[in-house]
Amino acid sequence: MNISRRLGILVVFAVPAVIGGGIVYGLYGSYVPVFVYEALLLFVAGGFASK
Numbered sequence: 001m002n003i004s005r006r007l008g009i010l011v012v013f014a015v016p017a018v019i020g021g022g023i024v025y026g027l028y029g030s031y032v033p034v035f036v037y038e039a040l041l042l043f044v045a046g047g048f049a050s051k
Helices: 005-026 029-049
Strands: none
Touching: 005 029
């Protein structure tokens, strides 16, 4: 997999990170669930990008 495809995958995962982070913060009112959500999303994005 070339570098442009990997960067594209990470950009695609950046949108749910920003939007989803705001939604998670709105639901729970704390940054701890946001950090957990972001960490899980980072692991999933890393899994897709490492293939």
